[in-house]
Amino acid sequence: MRLFTSAALGVSLLALASASATAATPPISLSIDAGKPGATIDRHIFGQFAEHLGHGVYGGVWVGKDSSIPNTRGIRNDVVAALKAIKVPDVRWPGGCYADSYHWRDGVGPDRKTRVNTAWGNVVDPNTFGTDEYMDFINQIGSEAYVSLNIGSGTVGEAQDWMEYMTADQPTTLQQERAKNGHPAPYNVPFMGIGNESWDCGGLMTPDEYTAELRRYARFVGSYNPKEPTMKIAVGPGTDDTTWTDAVMKTWKERRGWSFDFQGLSLHSYTVYDGWPPHMPSTDFDKTAYAHVLKETLKMGPLIDKQSAVMDKYDPDKKVALVVDEWGAWLAPTPGSNPAFLMQQNTQRDAVLAALNLNIFARHADRVRMANIAQMVNVLQAMILTDGPKMVLTPTYHVFKMYVPFQDATIIPVTYDAGTYTQGDTTLPRLDAIAAKGKDGKIWLSLTNLDPDQPLEVDAAALGFKASAATGQTLTAPKVDSLNDFDHPDTVTPKPISGKLKNGAIVLTLPPASVTVVSLEP
Numbered sequence: 445m446r447l448f449t450s451a452a453l454g455v456s457l458l459a460l461a462s463a464s465a466t467a468a469t470p471p472i473s474l475s476i477d478a479g480k481p482g483a484t485i486d487r488h489i490f491g492q493f494a495e496h497l498g499h500g501v502y503g504g505v506w507v508g509k510d511s512s513i514p515n516t517r518g519i520r521n522d523v524v525a526a527l528k529a530i531k532v533p534d535v536r537w538p539g540g541c542y543a544d545s546y547h548w549r550d551g552v553g554p555d556r557k558t559r560v561n562t563a564w565g566n567v568v569d570p571n572t573f574g575t576d577e578y579m580d581f582i583n584q585i586g587s588e589a590y591v592s593l594n595i596g597s598g599t600v601g602e603a604q605d606w607m608e609y610m611t612a613d614q615p616t617t618l619q620q621e622r623a624k625n626g627h628p629a630p631y632n633v634p635f636m637g638i639g640n641e642s643w644d645c646g647g648l649m650t651p652d653e654y655t656a657e658l659r660r661y662a663r664f665v666g667s668y669n670p671k672e673p674t675m676k677i678a679v680g681p682g683t684d685d686t687t688w689t690d691a692v693m694k695t696w697k698e699r700r701g702w703s704f705d706f707q708g709l710s711l712h713s714y715t716v717y718d719g720w721p722p723h724m725p726s727t728d729f730d731k732t733a734y735a736h737v738l739k740e741t742l743k744m745g746p747l748i749d750k751q752s753a754v755m756d757k758y759d760p761d762k763k764v765a766l767v768v769d770e771w772g773a774w775l776a777p778t779p780g781s782n783p784a785f786l787m788q789q790n791t792q793r794d795a796v797l798a799a800l801n802l803n804i805f806a807r808h809a810d811r812v813r814m815a816n817i818a819q820m821v822n823v824l825q826a827m828i829l830t831d832g833p834k835m836v837l838t839p840t841y842h843v844f845k846m847y848v849p850f851q852d853a854t855i856i857p858v859t860y861d862a863g864t865y866t867q868g869d870t871t872l873p874r875l876d877a878i879a880a881k882g883k884d885g886k887i888w889l890s891l892t893n894l895d896p897d898q899p900l901e902v903d904a905a906a907l908g909f910k911a912s913a914a915t916g917q918t919l920t921a922p923k924v925d926s927l928n929d930f931d932h933p934d935t936v937t938p939k940p941i942s943g944k945l946k947n948g949a950i951v952l953t954l955p956p957a958s959v960t961v962v963s964l965e966p
């Protein structure tokens with residue numbers, strides 16, 4: 445039984461099996477209590493991540509001003525239009541592991557330095573997409589900046605200069621350099637990561653080594669514009685071991701006066717089934733592989749619980765946000781692609797996986813206030829795939845679009861017995877659900893039917909809310925490994941779904957292996 449008690453909305457909603465339903469499995473009852481509103485689901489849990497890795501930036505976002513691919517100042521118009529529609533709250537850039545060898549001066553002004561991208565495939569990075577292009581890009585999609593500082597091979601002074609270049613609102617030398625490059629007004633940098641995976645690619649530091657760096661960067665690097673402060677995010681754990689979390693949170697607790705401060709702790713957790721290196725194919729898999737990967741991804745919930753418990757020890761008021769700024773399925777590289785480019789296809793399984801993780805973040809909304817799926821375009825669990833002028837939207841993209849009403853919504857408790865379905869050696873819940881009151885005042889439900897074989901009849905009750913219908917969209921597919929490609933871009937796209945009031949209840953039937961988002965209509 446999954447119990448969520450945060451709000452007493454006094455709503456009673458009953459969804460019964462529809463007359464046309466043919467499910468062989470029993471209906472599931474949901475009870476929604478909107479009278480005790482819970483935490484806000486921060487829109488920043490729907491953040492994205494764009495690293496200089498493979499075609500994540502070059503080709504995927506940046507094609508250059510002279511490209512025959514339609515672009516605005518070098519940034520592809522089709523990708524911008526698609527990203528605008530999912531209301532991307534922030535884009536983490538330039539890495540990832542790449543960030544700890546990135547020198548911002550290589551990518552500003554008229555003379556760009558070409559460099560070898562030693563983090564990802566030793567290919568040449570032309571640095572034609574630098575700070576000003578990144579800011580242009582996030583401005584075009586209506587998003588916000590989340591930059592990762594280079595603490596591995598950079599210096600505190602270099603990071604200070606970068607932040608001053610971006611944010612200074614007074615006539616300093618770096619502000620004037622920015623103005624000369626065409627940008628007199630300060631940029632806003634609301635989020636700043638102090639390193640990336642410093643326990644691994646970011647410098648293989650011990651907790652003591654990292655916290656020593658953290659103190660200096662958190663003290664001396666930040667926004668130069670008092671009107672637009674920056675949230676500073678420390679490197680956090682990448683496993684369920686809590687040693688690192690303990691050391692960083694202890695450091696936070698010991699801060700005093702104006703010594704230093706930070707407001708976020710990062711967590712990286714990929715869904716990698718059956719050990720490293722990732723070898724689960726992203727296409728042509730069966731229901732057993734589907735179940736294995738989903739079972740793995742559900743470990744995100746206990747992982748957040750375990751790391752949050754350590755944070756609670758030092759920070760019971762939850763001042764420090766847990767920022768899951770790398771998450772998603774990490775599968776085998778697309779056959780024939782450069783393995784360092786981390787290209788993989790994206791299927792209905794990824795859609796279900798995305799919904800399960802977003803639901804976990806929403807349930808932990810009091811602590812998890814930011815997350816960034818890895819990655820936005822052409823890399824790992826991407827929203828968008830491109831190939832030259834071609835572009836296709838993935839099933840994961842459609843989930844992010846369907847979830848837009850949950851951005852800054854208020855979580856509402858929903859109680860249900862999820863039941864189970866079994867595939868070989870793997871048993872999973874049949875249903876995963878969240879409810880929230882949107883900024884539009886509507887009650888929104890997300891209902892994921894994990895079972896790939898059976899439709900799921902939802903039999904729900906919500907007291908105190910007069911619902912006469914439920915309308916929305918369902919993302920379903922012929923098979924768990926169905927996907928969209930350049931020749932078949934609409935194999936997996938959301939379809940309308942509605943539930944009607946019958947004998948005082950709303951009736952909904954969820955297709956197998958589907959993600960459904962509906963609002964209740966009074």
Ligand code: AHR
Nearest residue numbers: 539540541542640641818
């Ligand atoms: O997202 C790919 C890589 O995964 C990132 O660069 C790194 O931070 C993580 O290990």
